Amino acid sequence: MAASGTHKVKIAARLRPRLDGEIVDENIKVVHGADSSAGGAGSTISVTNPRDLSQVFKFPFSSCYDENSTQEEIFRNDVEPLIDVVYSGVTVTIFAYGVTSSGKTHTMQGTRAEPGVIPRVLRTMFEKKPRTSPTGGVYRTELAVSYMEIYKDEVYDLLVARESAPKLPVRENDVGMVFVANLSSVVVKSVEEFDQIYSQATRNRSTGATNLNRASSRSHAVLTVEARMVDDVANTTLTGKINLVDLAGSENNKQTGNDSTRMAESAAINKSLSVLGQVVHALNLGAPRIPYRNSKLTRILQDALGGQSVGLLICNLAPGVRFRQDTLNTLNFAVRTKNVENKPVVNERDNRPQPKPHFSAQSVGQGPGKSAVGLQAVQAAAAGVGGGVVMKSRVSLAPAGRMSLAPGTRVPRASFGGVGSGNHYQSFVVPGGRRLTALHEAAAAPSGSGVTAEDLDARISKAVEAAVEVEVARRLKEREKEWQEEQRRLEGVIQEKTEEAKMNMMKERDRERERSMEMRERDMDRREAERSREDERSREMSLPSGVLTPLLKKHRDLDVELKERLVELERKFEKGNKETQLADVLSPVSKKKTGRAYVALARAHSEKGDLSVALDLYRKAETYVPDNIKLKERIIEIEWAVKNERPYVPSPKPVKKQRQRREKSKMRSGGGEEENAHDDALGGMDVEHEGGKEAAAAGHGYTNSSEFGVELTNEGGLNSSVSKRTYDDCLESDRVGLETPVKKQRIGGEEVGM
Numbered sequence: 111m112a113a114s115g116t117h118k119v120k121i122a123a124r125l126r127p128r129l130d131g132e133i134v135d136e137n138i139k140v141v142h143g144a145d146s147s148a149g150g151a152g153s154t155i156s157v158t159n160p161r162d163l164s165q166v167f168k169f170p171f172s173s174c175y176d177e178n179s180t181q182e183e184i185f186r187n188d189v190e191p192l193i194d195v196v197y198s199g200v201t202v203t204i205f206a207y208g209v210t211s212s213g214k215t216h217t218m219q220g221t222r223a224e225p226g227v228i229p230r231v232l233r234t235m236f237e238k239k240p241r242t243s244p245t246g247g248v249y250r251t252e253l254a255v256s257y258m259e260i261y262k263d264e265v266y267d268l269l270v271a272r273e274s275a276p277k278l279p280v281r282e283n284d285v286g287m288v289f290v291a292n293l294s295s296v297v298v299k300s301v302e303e304f305d306q307i308y309s310q311a312t313r314n315r316s317t318g319a320t321n322l323n324r325a326s327s328r329s330h331a332v333l334t335v336e337a338r339m340v341d342d343v344a345n346t347t348l349t350g351k352i353n354l355v356d357l358a359g360s361e362n363n364k365q366t367g368n369d370s371t372r373m374a375e376s377a378a379i380n381k382s383l384s385v386l387g388q389v390v391h392a393l394n395l396g397a398p399r400i401p402y403r404n405s406k407l408t409r410i411l412q413d414a415l416g417g418q419s420v421g422l423l424i425c426n427l428a429p430g431v432r433f434r435q436d437t438l439n440t441l442n443f444a445v446r447t448k449n450v451e452n453k454p455v456v457n458e459r460d461n462r463p464q465p466k467p468h469f470s471a472q473s474v475g476q477g478p479g480k481s482a483v484g485l486q487a488v489q490a491a492a493a494g495v496g497g498g499v500v501m502k503s504r505v506s507l508a509p510a511g512r513m514s515l516a517p518g519t520r521v522p523r524a525s526f527g528g529v530g531s532g533n534h535y536q537s538f539v540v541p542g543g544r545r546l547t548a549l550h551e552a553a554a555a556p557s558g559s560g561v562t563a564e565d566l567d568a569r570i571s572k573a574v575e576a577a578v579e580v581e582v583a584r585r586l587k588e589r590e591k592e593w594q595e596e597q598r599r600l601e602g603v604i605q606e607k608t609e610e611a612k613m614n615m616m617k618e619r620d621r622e623r624e625r626s627m628e629m630r631e632r633d634m635d636r637r638e639a640e641r642s643r644e645d646e647r648s649r650e651m652s653l654p655s656g657v658l659t660p661l662l663k664k665h666r667d668l669d670v671e672l673k674e675r676l677v678e679l680e681r682k683f684e685k686g687n688k689e690t691q692l693a694d695v696l697s698p699v700s701k702k703k704t705g706r707a708y709v710a711l712a713r714a715h716s717e718k719g720d721l722s723v724a725l726d727l728y729r730k731a732e733t734y735v736p737d738n739i740k741l742k743e744r745i746i747e748i749e750w751a752v753k754n755e756r757p758y759v760p761s762p763k764p765v766k767k768q769r770q771r772r773e774k775s776k777m778r779s780g781g782g783e784e785e786n787a788h789d790d791a792l793g794g795m796d797v798e799h800e801g802g803k804e805a806a807a808a809g810h811g812y813t814n815s816s817e818f819g820v821e822l823t824n825e826g827g828l829n830s831s832v833s834k835r836t837y838d839d840c841l842e843s844d845r846v847g848l849e850t851p852v853k854k855q856r857i858g859g860e861e862v863g864m
């Protein structure tokens with residue numbers, strides 16, 4: 111043990127005999143190897159494959175016990191050798207594992223007639239109590255017992271009356287050692303004393319009847335026997351422990367027929383066993399984090415699984431096809447556990463008083479006496495004194511103990527001796543093997559005789575500081591790694607959430623699109639429906655074609671006419687615009703001349719019957735003499751004639767005036783016929799031929815101030831013949847039903863029909 115450094119958990123499988131009422135079959139068997147003795151090497155447990163009965167699963171273990179094996183055989187083969195390990199200062203853990211009613215309690219506790227592992231261990235420990243130390247010193251050896259149960263994931267002290275047993279907290283001390291606070295530990299001086307305490311404590315344990323077991327354990331029970339070996343000469347204490355664990359069985363509630371209370375217990379049992387399986391699995395994988403903290407059971411068993419104790423797992427199996435699946439589960443767990451490696455260490459401390467602590471042990475919560483032990487060992491080693499040799503050889507068993515920032519606190523507290531010091535459950539406490547060794551070596555290396563106390567202190571301080579630095583660096587690295595892992599995890603979560611949000615957005619967008627499409631379709635449908643309704647309505651409201659056709663025709667005609675008018679207006683406007691522009695820049699005299707010229711031209715065309723051209727020319731003339739009333743009338747008359755395709759007869763000149771003019775003309779030149787021919791039918795409007803001279807208006811008796819010789823100025827009335835003609839014409843038009851222009855002229859505030 112001392113030389114190996116690591117120790118794998120040992121497995122022993124035990125198949126219990128058939129109970130009354132159980133059917134015997136060959137589905138689960140123990141097959142012995144060459145060594146046919148009980149628990150002999152080469153044995154296997156064979157289980158038929160539930161899916162293919164022709165196949166058999168074989169599980170080889172170093173110890174396989176069949177239904178005929180005895181308590182004595184198991185104890186002698188697998189348990190008794192471990193007593194020596196305990197007495198060498200190492201912690202040993204034996205736990206019974208299996209489905210409910212597979213015989214765990216029978217194996218661990220047994221009966222009066224067939225005592226199990228626990229009473230046998232105690233008896234043997236008393237028998238084997240060491241009297242002398244390996245170095246020849248005398249030992250005072252004490253055995254102390256503590257007993258607890260984990261019921262529904264709460265810890266209770268079985269050594270106190272059930273009614274007054276409080277829930278006990280599981281704690282970790284400053285160097286990471288797990289213990290159950292306030293758990294009582296009782297020193298036992300004889301087997302009889304133990305039997306008495308134990309039988310009382312067993313009665314305190316939670317049991318209940320199920321379909322499979324009349325006295326089924328409803329809790330995990332852990333009995334610890336601590337052997338404390340004090341060497342008064344060497345002033346050392348060697349502490350070995352054995353933890354004897356009777357686990358509650360995993361349960362299938364269908365088979366157990368559990369009621370609601372049993373179900374709650376069963377859930378807690380199954381959960382803690384499942385965590386136990388996870389711990390073993392994680393250890394097998396070499397996972398960075400082992401989920402010890404997920405249940406009280408695994409927290410307490412931490413040291414037995416991947417810790418610093420020596421382990422033995424007894425797998426209890428029940429026979430028959432009924433338990434075949436449970437048996438396979440148990441054996442699978444055993445196979446995994448078989449690979450778990452522990453690193454046992456010897457637990458010994460130097461009891462000599464600490465001469466001079468170099469850093470505050472108080473600050474880490476332990477008294478100076480206890481915390482100083484580690485330093486004392488280092489100091490002793492550095493000084494080359496005898497005690498250091500013992501320590502060195504002992505602690506070298508632990509190749510990889512946990513590091514601590516407080517090396518002085520690595521030696522466990524004593525759990526013996528009643529209330530003051532023995533009030534803590536210390537089953538899994540381990541000394542700081544590697545740490546201690548490192549310090550020891552660091553401090554001891556340069557030492558030699560003649561070293562002063564100050565030198566020694568300085569060296570130790572230096573060594574401690576170096577170790578602390580290393581430890582700090584390691585922890586920082588660990589923390590950074592954890593932080594990075596956390597970051598990665600958070601990033602993963604963020605990414606996941608972002609993806610989720612994106613997906614949701616896309617889904618929302620799709621939904622929105624679908625909604626708008628639906629709305630559009632609905633809108634189209636609605637419009638379509640409206641259109642159909644409209645059509646329907648118009649069909650219903652439509653008049654008979656005999657009525658509608660003339661109306662529509664009239665409407666169409668009006669439409670065409672309106673359009674034509676508009677075109678005409680536009681054309682006029684355009685032309686007018688050009689003429690207007692020209693008219694704007696001419697002098698009044700030039701305007702008059704131009705106007706006259708247009709009138710003459712227009713008249714010529716009019717006489718030829720070319721009314722459109724004449725009309726055009728009159729209009730042009732109008733732009734130059736916009737205030738000429740006669741001209742306006744003329745335009746209206748011709749427009750009317752053009753529009754109605756009627757002949758246009760220019761109104762004759764008043765006879766009197768014509769005659770007067772002729773006479774005047776004769777008087778002037780004796781031959782003014784030509785000029786008379788050009789006399790304006792507008793009623794005295796004098797015009798010149800194109801390029802000709804303006805007629806001398808004065809000679810006609812018109813005032814110069816009246817442009818174009820407006821008759822109104824001379825005669826104070828209208829040219830009756832013109833008016834008459836136009837009026838007749840209007841009447842004529844009325845007779846034929848055509849629209850006639852009604853000419854009205856406001857003259858001197860008097861409206862006169864023309």
Ligand SMILES: Nc1ncnc2c1ncn2[C@@H]1O[C@H](COP(=O)(O)OP(=O)(O)OP(=O)(O)O)[C@@H](O)[C@H]1O
Nearest residue numbers: 126127210211212213214215216323326327358359
């Ligand atoms: N090797 C054996 N020889 C004779 N009887 C046995 C043996 N193993 C178990 N039994 C009997 O089988 C029954 C169930 O055993 P036990 O109570 O030990 O099972 P268990 O695994 O502890 O069950 P639970 O998990 O429900 O507490 C008991 O009546 C016990 O006496």
